[in-house]
Structures are given as structure tokens and as C-alpha cells.
Amino acid sequence: MSNTVAESVVDTQTNTGPLQDTATATPSSPYTEQPLKLKGRQRMLAGLKRISSSQSLARLSTTRSRAYSGNGRGSVSCMSLPSTQSLNTPSLATSLTQELSAGYSTAPTSAVSTPGVQLPLFDERARVRYLSTLDGKTSAAVPTDYRPATRSGLTPGIPEVNEDYFSRPVSKPQQKTRDFNFWRDLPSELKMEVLTYLEPRAIVRCSLVSKSWHKMCFDGQLWSILDTADFYQDIPAGALVKIITSAGPFVRDLNLRGCVQLRERWHAKGLSDACTNLENFSLEGCRIDRSSIHNFLYSNTRLVHVNLSGLAGATNFSMKIIAANCPKLQHLNVSWCNNIDARGLKKVVDACPDLKDLRAGEVRGWDDLDLMQDLFVHNSLERLILMNCDSLTDESLTTLIEGRDSEVDFLTGRAIVPPRKLKHLDLTRCRGITDQGLRSFVNNLPEIEGLQLSKCHGVMDATLTDLFPTTPLLSHLDLEELEDLTNDTLLCLAHSPCSKRLRHLSVSYCEHIGDTGMIPLLKACTNLRSLEMDNTRISDLVLAEAAAMMRRRTPRTLVQGGKLVGAAVATGTGTGFRPATGLRLVAYDCQNVTWTGVREVLSRNAEVFVSTHTAELPPLDRQQRSHPPSSPSSSSSSAVSSSTDVHLPHPSSPPTPTTTPPTAPTPPRLHITRTTSYPTEIIQLKCFYTFQPTVEEHTKRVLRGDFLAARRLERKWAEFMMAQEEAGAAGAGGRRRRRRAREAQMMHADEATGTGTGVGMGEGEEAGGVGGVGGGGVGVGGGRRRRARSGGCAVM
Incomplete structure (x- = not known):
């Protein structure tokens, strides 16, 4: 018996056919006997059989084992042998249509002579099961409908084994999420672009965040343009030195105007030698020594704009360095530099052929004719500022415009020279020039746009009346404190070609100018933006004309x-x-x-x-006009009219003529639009x-x-000014002012109601007025009762 059971177990593992367990024989079997106790190897094999066929040990949520893959034929070792069934029980093979394979095994069974096992009625072969469509809680061999439930909730039958008992689920290692830092992962170019939107003071504060931020905030790419005009009072000297020294070669434009805090720091950490690629350089208002200026000029050979205004350390030797190292110079400002004269400027003019802007206010030596001749020969200047240059004379000014020994036209008496390229000329407070020097401007300054001749005494109307027709581009004109000018100059300016382009005009302290010249000027020069005419003889008519000009020229x-x-x-x-x-x-x-x-x-x-x-608006039709469909009254009226009875007349009575009453004409529909215009x-x-x-x-x-x-x-201000004029008039104005004061005093003394007589006395023609009639007229209160007074007559 033991050999039979062992044979059945081995045959089950070798896929020889489906068998039934001897321990599960039903009482209806003819070979009913007690199960034998197995020992040794048979007991171990039977235990393995029970383990592999146990449904409670199936792990439904894990992956399938390689030994029980559903790709090949079905293995019998993963099926529990069902109990014997009666002949009336339906076959299980017919119920599994989608899960079973069409092929059957032809190997003969080896358990035919085994007692206690009932063979099936047909030759059952091994079946291939498709486990992908089976539920984890459903047996692979027996449908759920034919499976009786057990006490533990599990259905006995053929369970589906997905994996071995000894297999363990393999868990994949989870990848750690990468720490996302937006600013750290941002490219350095974009970081620099973001920081460019910050103010310089904010960038310096951001450098305190960390070492990386400190390095990034003092990168030279952020400081290619360093203009301290807006924050020079707020930034400390240490931070400014740090910026200049760290950004050195990257800086192109350096404006240190007013940075007095660098007085003791010019030689610290090579500040004056840090910048080597400057193009625009300004030290106006700085307290800097001569050697530091020379270091800056020596180190930068690409300078285009140099501003040394007001520096005592700037000398003629500095001009010599500029002439030797800066051939691309176009703008030079040395105004108020007491240690620079015409000799240093002559070196710059000779060495810099592209010089366009020269500002040398209050510089000595402009009577040097050689310097003026060099400027005439080069003819590259577009702006020349010579304010407060007392050394400028008529001869030097004529040399600047017409040159020396130039060919003269015998018909006109003027030099035949090419026109000057000057666009802005400032001769303010040049007391050495007169009307004779200004005569050289006629027909020689066709491109002039700004001309400042304020406080140049001796300028006459004849010179300006000849000059204005030859300056069609003139837009700024300053004639302040020219005492000899009259209205003829303004009349000529109003009829000149530059009248439509004139934007700024100053005739302050020209005491001979009045309404005769100013009103035609305002009518012609409609693009004026600034007009200074204080201390002149103009009247209210000029202000009224200015208001009318603004009303005409600007749309609303x-x-x-x-x-x-x-x-x-x-x-x-x-x-x-x-x-x-x-x-x-x-x-x-x-x-x-x-x-x-x-x-x-x-x-x-x-x-x-x-x-x-x-x-x-277009008129409405008759039906809409009588009963608008949107109104509730029209709907109610129509309902009432439809429900009323219609009474016909008696046949014996004569017909009553029906006349339609004439309808009144419907007024037109109007749409009113209100437009408001405001001054621009x-x-x-x-x-x-x-x-x-x-x-x-x-x-x-x-x-x-x-x-x-x-x-x-x-309105209130106009009423106040009229009252003041009325009160301040002579004669009756004084009496009227005293009368109003007396009336106000008496009105405060009266009571709200009642009548009474007032004691008052008028003055002169006012005696019979409001104050009273004689000594006992009617008071101001108009019949009101007067409060008791302790004194007598206020006048007496």
C-alpha cells in the first residue's frame, strides 16, 4: 500500500496524469479503508505534495514562479486531486473552455490498479492553463459556482500556485528624489542677467548672503557700466573700492562724480591701475591727487570721453598724457581747472583729430592765435564751451571762425572759408568780445542750434538781425542782460527761418523789450517750451497771447x-x-x-x-410704440382687451358711423451724447x-x-484780488472799508430776532446810509432788537 501511494506521488510530479488522493476517498467507494501512516521518504514526499496543493499558502499578490509558468502544459503537481463524484455530477472538463488547452496528453495513467482511487470515465489529459485571466481568489481547476465554501472561507479544489513556498518578493530599490534648487541649477549667464535688474546698492547687499553670492555679485560682468551719480553718497568707500578692483578690466564706463569718500583710497589695492579698458571716464568733484589721475590716463588708451572738471590735480602734463595715449578722444571737459591753459589744450587738439566736444570754461590763454588756428584747420568741433573766459578777444574769435590770412570776397568783404561745424557755442560772460567779433558768425554757422551770448555787453540789433536769417536750425537762444537790444531783434527772430524750431528763448533783463516785439514772437514761434522774460516791459497782453498760443497749438x-x-x-x-x-x-x-x-x-x-x-434714432413701428413687448402693462392690456365682450348694434337702429380719432404725431427719438475736452x-x-x-x-x-x-x-483768488483793489482805492475806497468794518461789528452785536433802534453816525455822504439816519436812524439789524450796551454812542 505504501508503494502504491509513493508511486502515485511520483507519477503526479512527472505529469503522468490526474490521480485522486487515497486519503480523500468517499464512503461510496468500494475500496474504503483507513489511511496508512507513512514513514521516511514517503512521508516527506506526501508532505511536499500537501504543501504544493494547499490553497491557503498561495501568494496571490506576488509574481509567478518559474516552475509554475503558464506557458507550457499544465502540471498536475499544482492541482489537488478532487474527490470522487457521482455519475450525475457534471464533468469539470466541459466547464473550463477558455482556460484549457485543446491538446491532451496521451500518456497512460499509472494508477489504474491503485486501490481507493476511482478512475474517471474518460481519458483526461494534461491541460494548459491561461493564468492571466484568472482571479487570484478563484481556483484554476474548478469554477466558483460548483465549489462548496468551507469554514475558513476557502473553496476546496485545484488552487493556482503562483510561486514557490521558499521564494521571497524582490523589492526594487527606490530612487531618491533629486533635491531641486532653482537658483543653483540656473546657468551663470541667466543669474547675471537677473542681477542686472537690481540697483547697485541692492547688489552690494546681496553679496552678504554667502561666499558664492559674494563672488557672483562682484563679478565684472555686472559692472561694465559703473555710474555712481545716484548713490555716491550711500555707498561706502570699501564697497566701492571692492567693486572697482574686482571688476577692473570689465568696466567700460566709470563715473565717480562726487565720490569724496575715496580721498584716502586711491592707492589702496591698486585702485588707480585696476581699470584698463575704460572708454568713458569722469572724476568731476573727486578729491584725487595728481599721480592717481596720471595712472588712470596711462592705463587706458581707449578713452573717448574724459571729464576732469574742477580738479586741481589736472595740469598741462595730464593733457600731454592724453595727447600721447588717447588718440580716440572725442569729448574733453577741463572747465574750472586752474592749472590748465591753452598750451596743454593745444597738444590735445593737435593729437586728437576726432575731438568734437571741448568744454574749457574759465581756462586762460584763449588769446593764443595758434590754438585758434589749429581749431580752424581741423574744423571738427561741434560743441565749444568758453564761459567766463575773459582772455577771449574779437581777434581770436575771428580767427576761430574765419582763420588767418583767408581769401576775402571783395563784393561782400567776407572771408571765403568753409562753414563751421559748430552746433553749440557758449560765450557767456566773455567780456572781451564785442559786436565786431560777432559779425564773423554771419553766414559761417549754418548748423548752429544753441547760441548763448548772455552778459556779452556791446551786442547790437544790427548784428543779430543779420545773423538770424542765416541760422535755420537755431533752437536755443540766450540773450540775457543785453541792454542794447530792442524789439527789432524779436521782430527779426519772428520772421526768420528758425522761428518754427525755436524752443528756448531768454531775454531777461533786456529792459527795452516789450509787447511790440514779444506778441509777434509768440504768434510765430509756436513750439516754444521755455520763455524767460523777467525784468522787461511786457504786460498782461503777453500772458494772454501765450495762453492763446497754447490753446491753438495743443490738441485737447x-x-x-x-x-x-x-x-x-x-x-x-x-x-x-x-x-x-x-x-x-x-x-x-x-x-x-x-x-x-x-x-x-x-x-x-x-x-x-x-x-x-x-x-x-430710427422711429419705432406703431405696434411697438403703443404696446412695447417688454413692458408688463402692454401684456396686461392685451389680455383685458381679448377677454371683453363685443356688443353688436340692434338691427332696427341706424348704423352708427365709426370715426377713428386722429393720432398725435410721435416725437422723434433722440440720443444725447456729452463730450468733455480737457487741456493736454x-x-x-x-x-x-x-x-x-x-x-x-x-x-x-x-x-x-x-x-x-x-x-x-x-474764482476765490479773483474775488479776493478784486476786493483788495476795491478796498485799496483812494477816496471812497477808504470810507467803504471803514463802513464794512463797522457793519460787521454791529451785525455781531445784534441778536437773532427782534427790533430796535441803533445809534450810529455816518461820515460824509455815508451819513444817511446803512449806518443810520442822523443820530437815531434804523440800525443795521433791519428792525431787530439790539442787545443792551453799557456804553453810549460808539462814535462819540
């Missing part, structure tokens, strides 16, 4: 229904309801300018026009000092768009 901002319709597109200054400053007028200390002219300017600034446009540009006025606070407050309200408050202020 239109607002229709709360929406912006049109604005000043040409000028680009109007933004919504807030205007911009279009003209600056200086008219203080003018004896003929009164508050009336000032009010004219204020009234124009707060000028708001409201226009109403009426448009006729206003006039900023500087006037008499007692009027100036009111003018500034009015301008402030207009600039912020509060036009109602501005007009109210203008």
Missing part, C-alpha cells in the same frame, strides 16, 4: 461717456485726464504784469469744455512773489487732474 483730450476718445497723439504728453507741462513762463519783476494776466493763464490751464451732441498741456508760470503760492497750488491741482478744485481756487 476728449472724453465721451467716461471713455477716452481722442488725445494728443502728436506730442505724446497727454495721458488721460492729467495734463503735462508744455510751456514754462518766467515773468516776475515785470511792472506791467498784474493779477489779471496771471488769472488769464490760470483760467486757460483749468479750461474744460462740455459739448452736447444730439442724434435722432498747461503753462507753468513764475510770477510776482505774492501771487506765486496761489499759482503753484493751482498748477498742482491741474497736474493731478482736479479741475474743479483748480477752478474754485481761481
Whole structure:
């Protein structure tokens, strides 16, 4: 018996056919007997058989084992042998259609003679099972419907074994999520681009974050343009030295204007030798010694713009270094440098052929004709600033414009020379020149745009009237304190070709200029932006003409229904309801300018026009006009009319003629549109000092768009000025002022109600007026009861 059981187990492992366990024989079997106790090897094999066929040990959630793969034929060792069934029980082979293979094994069974085992009625072969469509909780051999449930909830039958008992689930190692740091992973080029949007002071503060930030904030790529004009008072000397020394070769534009904190640091850590690629260099207002200036000039051979204004350390030797090392120089500013004269400038002019801008205010030696001849020969200057140069004479100025020993035209008496390229010429306070030197400008400055001749005494009308027709590009003209000028100069300027281009004009302290020349000028020069005419003979008519000129030249901002319709597109200054400053007028200390002219300017600034446009809409039809479909009354009326009875007349009665009453003509439908226009540009006025606070407050309200408050202020100020004029008049004005004071005093003394007589006495023609009639007239209170007074007559 033991050999039989062992044979069945071995045959089960070798796929010889399906067998039934001897221990699971039913009572209906003819070979019913007690199971034998196995020993040794048979007991171990039987235990393995039970383990492999146990359904409770199947791991449903893990992967399949290699030994029980579903690709080949089905293994019998992974199936428990079912108990014997009756002949009436349906066959299990017919119920597994999708899970079983079409091929069957033809090997004969080896358990035919084994007792206690009932053979099947048909030759059952091994089947291939598709485990992919089976549920983990469902047996692979027997359907769920035919499986009786056990006490533990598991169904006996053929379980599906996915893996071995000794296999362990293999867990894949989880990859650690990478720490994401946006700023750390950002490319260095983008970091630099982000930092360029910060202010220099903020960049210096960011350098305190860490060492990497410190290195990044002091990188030379951030400091290619170092302009300390906005923060030179806030940045310490140590940080400024650190920036210059670390960014040295990267710096192209270096502006240290006003950095007095570097006074003791110029030789620290090679500050003056750090920058070697400068193109624009400014040391204006710095306290720097001579050697440091020379180091900067020696180290930078690509300089284009040099500003040494006001430096005592700048000398003629510095000009010699510039002439030797800076051939590309185009702009040079040595104004107020006391140790530089014409000899040093001559070296620069000879060595720098591209010099376009020379600013040498208050520099000595401009009477040197050799220097003037060099400037004439090169003819490259576009801007020449010679303010406060007393050494400039008529001869040197003529040499600058016409040269020496030039060919002269016998018909006109003028030198035949090429025109100068000068665009800006400043001769302010050059007391050595006269009208004779300025005659050389005629027909020789066709490209001049800015001409400043203020405080040059001796300039006459004849010279300027000949000059203005030859300067079609003139836009800035300064004629301050030219006492000999008259209205003829302004009349000539109004008819000259430059009248439409003139933007700035100063005729302050020209005491012979008045309305005769200024009014035609304002009518012709419509693009003026600045007009200084203080201490002249102008009157209120000039201010009124200026307001009219602004009203004509600037389009207005239109607002229709709360929406912006049109604005000043040409000028680009109007933004919504807030205007911009279009003209600056200086008219203080003018004896003929009164508050009336000032009010004219204020009234124009707060000028708001409201226009109403009426448009006729298309008429409605008769049905819509009588009963609009949208109104509830029309629906109710139609309902009532439809429900009322219609009474017919009696046949014997004569027919009553029906007449339709005439309908009144329907008024046309109108659509009213309101358009408001606001000023786009206003006039900023500087006037008499007692009027100036009111003018500034009015301008402030207009600039912020509060036009109602501005007009109210203008009205109240006009009433106040009229009251002052009325009170300050001679004769009756004094009596009127005293009468109003007396009336105010008596009104405060009266009670609210009642009647009484007042004791008052008029003066002169006012005796019978409001104050009273004689000594006992009716009081001011108009019949009111007077409060008891302790004294007698106030006048007596």
C-alpha cells in the first residue's frame, strides 16, 4: 500500500496524469479503508505534495514562479486531486473552455490498479492553463459556482500556485528624489542677467548672503557700466573700492562724480591701475591727487570721453598724457581747472583729430592765435564751451571762425572759408568780445542750434538781425542782460527761418523789450517750451497771447461717456485726464504784469469744455410704440382687451358711423451724447512773489487732474484780488472799508430776532446810509432788537 501511494506521488510530479488522493476517498467507494501512516521518504514526499496543493499558502499578490509558468502544459503537481463524484455530477472538463488547452496528453495513467482511487470515465489529459485571466481568489481547476465554501472561507479544489513556498518578493530599490534648487541649477549667464535688474546698492547687499553670492555679485560682468551719480553718497568707500578692483578690466564706463569718500583710497589695492579698458571716464568733484589721475590716463588708451572738471590735480602734463595715449578722444571737459591753459589744450587738439566736444570754461590763454588756428584747420568741433573766459578777444574769435590770412570776397568783404561745424557755442560772460567779433558768425554757422551770448555787453540789433536769417536750425537762444537790444531783434527772430524750431528763448533783463516785439514772437514761434522774460516791459497782453498760443497749438483730450476718445497723439504728453507741462513762463519783476494776466493763464490751464451732441434714432413701428413687448402693462392690456365682450348694434337702429380719432404725431427719438475736452498741456508760470503760492497750488491741482478744485481756487483768488483793489482805492475806497468794518461789528452785536433802534453816525455822504439816519436812524439789524450796551454812542 505504501508503494502504491509513493508511486502515485511520483507519477503526479512527472505529469503522468490526474490521480485522486487515497486519503480523500468517499464512503461510496468500494475500496474504503483507513489511511496508512507513512514513514521516511514517503512521508516527506506526501508532505511536499500537501504543501504544493494547499490553497491557503498561495501568494496571490506576488509574481509567478518559474516552475509554475503558464506557458507550457499544465502540471498536475499544482492541482489537488478532487474527490470522487457521482455519475450525475457534471464533468469539470466541459466547464473550463477558455482556460484549457485543446491538446491532451496521451500518456497512460499509472494508477489504474491503485486501490481507493476511482478512475474517471474518460481519458483526461494534461491541460494548459491561461493564468492571466484568472482571479487570484478563484481556483484554476474548478469554477466558483460548483465549489462548496468551507469554514475558513476557502473553496476546496485545484488552487493556482503562483510561486514557490521558499521564494521571497524582490523589492526594487527606490530612487531618491533629486533635491531641486532653482537658483543653483540656473546657468551663470541667466543669474547675471537677473542681477542686472537690481540697483547697485541692492547688489552690494546681496553679496552678504554667502561666499558664492559674494563672488557672483562682484563679478565684472555686472559692472561694465559703473555710474555712481545716484548713490555716491550711500555707498561706502570699501564697497566701492571692492567693486572697482574686482571688476577692473570689465568696466567700460566709470563715473565717480562726487565720490569724496575715496580721498584716502586711491592707492589702496591698486585702485588707480585696476581699470584698463575704460572708454568713458569722469572724476568731476573727486578729491584725487595728481599721480592717481596720471595712472588712470596711462592705463587706458581707449578713452573717448574724459571729464576732469574742477580738479586741481589736472595740469598741462595730464593733457600731454592724453595727447600721447588717447588718440580716440572725442569729448574733453577741463572747465574750472586752474592749472590748465591753452598750451596743454593745444597738444590735445593737435593729437586728437576726432575731438568734437571741448568744454574749457574759465581756462586762460584763449588769446593764443595758434590754438585758434589749429581749431580752424581741423574744423571738427561741434560743441565749444568758453564761459567766463575773459582772455577771449574779437581777434581770436575771428580767427576761430574765419582763420588767418583767408581769401576775402571783395563784393561782400567776407572771408571765403568753409562753414563751421559748430552746433553749440557758449560765450557767456566773455567780456572781451564785442559786436565786431560777432559779425564773423554771419553766414559761417549754418548748423548752429544753441547760441548763448548772455552778459556779452556791446551786442547790437544790427548784428543779430543779420545773423538770424542765416541760422535755420537755431533752437536755443540766450540773450540775457543785453541792454542794447530792442524789439527789432524779436521782430527779426519772428520772421526768420528758425522761428518754427525755436524752443528756448531768454531775454531777461533786456529792459527795452516789450509787447511790440514779444506778441509777434509768440504768434510765430509756436513750439516754444521755455520763455524767460523777467525784468522787461511786457504786460498782461503777453500772458494772454501765450495762453492763446497754447490753446491753438495743443490738441485737447476728449472724453465721451467716461471713455477716452481722442488725445494728443502728436506730442505724446497727454495721458488721460492729467495734463503735462508744455510751456514754462518766467515773468516776475515785470511792472506791467498784474493779477489779471496771471488769472488769464490760470483760467486757460483749468479750461474744460462740455459739448452736447444730439442724434435722432430710427422711429419705432406703431405696434411697438403703443404696446412695447417688454413692458408688463402692454401684456396686461392685451389680455383685458381679448377677454371683453363685443356688443353688436340692434338691427332696427341706424348704423352708427365709426370715426377713428386722429393720432398725435410721435416725437422723434433722440440720443444725447456729452463730450468733455480737457487741456493736454498747461503753462507753468513764475510770477510776482505774492501771487506765486496761489499759482503753484493751482498748477498742482491741474497736474493731478482736479479741475474743479483748480477752478474754485481761481474764482476765490479773483474775488479776493478784486476786493483788495476795491478796498485799496483812494477816496471812497477808504470810507467803504471803514463802513464794512463797522457793519460787521454791529451785525455781531445784534441778536437773532427782534427790533430796535441803533445809534450810529455816518461820515460824509455815508451819513444817511446803512449806518443810520442822523443820530437815531434804523440800525443795521433791519428792525431787530439790539442787545443792551453799557456804553453810549460808539462814535462819540
